[in-house]
Amino acid sequence: MGNKSNGHSWDPSRHYKDVKVAKDYDRIRFSSLSGRVFNNQEKQIIRECFQDLPRDTVVLDLPCGTGRLADILLESGLRVHGADISDEMLVVANERLANYGEFFTTEVIDAFKLSGKEPQFEAALCARVLMHFPLQTQIEFLRGVASITRKRIVINHSLNSPYQRFRRWIKKLLGHPRSANYPVSNSEIKQLLAESGFVEVKRRRINSLISEAVYIIAERSTE
Ligand SMILES: C[S@@+](CC[C@H](N)C(=O)[O-])C[C@H]1O[C@@H](n2cnc3c(N)ncnc32)[C@H](O)[C@@H]1O
Known part of the structure; x- marks a missing residue:
């Protein structure tokens, strides 16, 4: 399940x-000016993706990490069940979100070990993880999330398009840090969702000229 990043198995x-x-996660990624701007824009999009759900709905956030995105859902009046394979990340999330009391619960879960479980959540968020795995492993991860989710899954991903490949090439020439390992094309997004039993209903971008991030709202397929 590992991949190569900067020459090391990761x-x-x-x-x-x-x-x-776990303790350094938010500071390293989101404390620069550009990191803060991106973080705020991403949070607004995530809020919008769930805004039509009744307050009090329990949203599964898998993987929840440090609770960075759970925060905005809780602020909107939703409940969040934060799940992650890393207890260390969940410790940070629990510290950050302690003010929400019983509205925020956590559980150590390995998304690859969920098949055969019963659906427990109306909606789920699956952010910033799929692009770390090859496509077939992404499908296994999302199937795990889908197995415990009834209706809606919001994923974020890195889009692989001719323009984004050109942008990556320029970034490499300029010596910028490496981008996500496994970006996906539109047809791979369709496959990823279809093999998990879901279909795209809407997508959002932050700024398609300067970011490959794409946010997809998917609903359980009726076919
Ligand atoms: C880059 S962090 C993203 C966290 C959060 N979604 C965010 O956007 O800030 C990736 C997370 O995926 C979790 N993760 C990796 N493999 C997992 C697995 N098999 N099951 C559950 N969580 C996993 C890691 O522990 C880590 O917290």
Whole structure:
């Protein structure tokens, strides 16, 4: 399940179990000016993706990480069940979201070990994880999330289009840090969702000229 990043074998299911990685996660990614702007825009999009749900709906946030995005859902009046394979990330999330009391609960879950479980949640958020795995492993991860979700899944991903490949090439020439390992094309997004029993109903972009991030609202397929 690992992949190669910067020449080292990197396993996203193990990497975040390090206490220091968990404690530094938000500061390293989102404390610069551009990081803060992106973080705010991403939170607004996530809020909009769930805004039509009745208050009090319990949203599954898998993987929840440090609770960065759970925060905005809780602020909107939703309840959140934050699940992650890393207890260390959930410790940070629980500290951050302690004010929400019973509205925020957590559980250590391995998304790859959920098949055969009963649906428990109306809606789920699956953010910033799929692009770390090859497509077939992404499908296994999302199937796990889908197995416990009845109606809606919101995913974010990195879009692989001719323009974004050109942008990556320029970034590499300029020596910018490496982007997500496994971006997906539109047909791969369709496959990823279809094999999990879902279909895209809407998508949002932050700024398609300068970011490959794409946010997809998917509903359970009726076919
Ligand atoms: C980059 S963080 C994203 C966290 C959060 N969704 C966000 O957007 O800030 C990726 C998370 O995926 C979790 N993860 C990796 N493999 C997992 C698995 N098999 N099951 C559940 N969580 C997993 C990691 O522990 C980590 O917290």
